[in-house]
Amino acid sequence: MRNLANFFFEVGMLKRTPRTGFxxxxxxxxxxxxxxxxxxxxxxxxxxxxxxxxxxxxLQLCLFHDVPEARTGDLNYVAKKYLKVDEARAVEDLAETLPFGDDYRGLIAEFTGRSSREAQIAHDADQLEMILALKEYKDLGNRYADEWYPFSVRRLKTDAARRLAETIWTTDSTRWWFDDDEDWWVEGRKPPEGA
Known part of the structure; x- marks a missing residue:
């Protein structure tokens, strides 16, 4: 139980581990x-x-793919030019303490090796998450997002992910909540029936 408690604390570090590319x-x-x-x-x-x-x-691949970053931190593409992180050791050190250590090792190996259809989908999900963030920042005026987008799209492997990326890039990131019901945004309530 102590190892599991430690694992949950370790995973909690991911809440405080920044993605450094931004x-x-x-x-x-x-x-x-x-x-x-x-x-x-x-x-x-x-x-x-x-x-x-x-x-x-x-889901498993997506949830576990960045767990090693609780130990290694997140390296952006610039840092990766100069630094070599021993992620395999970070994975092994954690796996040795977990009752599901073999599963964890397998998930990381599958994701890293892109050795299955599911791993390719998980990789695409990873990139689409970045594309969503880029679109959100583009909609807020960040002009560099347009420069980053093509590189993220080129990393996508599945047709569904490429189609979704195109849709994301042409969709206003606020449209999911800000609809055309002007009365709601003026009055804060639906107009009475028949009004």
Missing amino acids: QFLGSGTQSVAEHSFRTAMIGYALAHLDPEADAGRV
């Missing part, structure tokens, strides 16, 4: 935990678009 974008902040949560939601949706994919497996 410093180069010039705006935005996001923790690894925030990123992983939305990545899992995207992965689940993508898996349901593919009749041959196991949605549960995609």
Whole structure:
């Protein structure tokens, strides 16, 4: 039980571990935990678009793909040019303490190796999460988001993910909540029936 408690504290570090690429974008902040949560939601949706994919497996891959960053931190693309992180050791050190250590090792290896349909979908979910963040910052005026978008799209492997990326990029990020019902936004309530 102590090892599990320690694991949950370790996973909690992801709430406080920043995704470092946003410093180069010039705006935005996001923790690894925030990123992983939305990545899992995207992965689940993508898996349901593919009749041959196991949605549960995609969820597992998405939820665990960045757990090593609780130990290593998040390295952006610039830092990766100069630094080499021993992620394999971080994975092994944690796996040795977990009752599901073999599963954890397997998830990380599958995600890293992109050795399954589910891993490819999880990778696409990871990139789509970044595309969503870029679109949100673009809608708030960050002009660099347009420069980053093509590189993220080129990383996508599935047709469904590429189609979803196009839709994301042409959808106003506020439209999900700000509809055309002007009365609601003026009065804060629906108009009476017959009015």
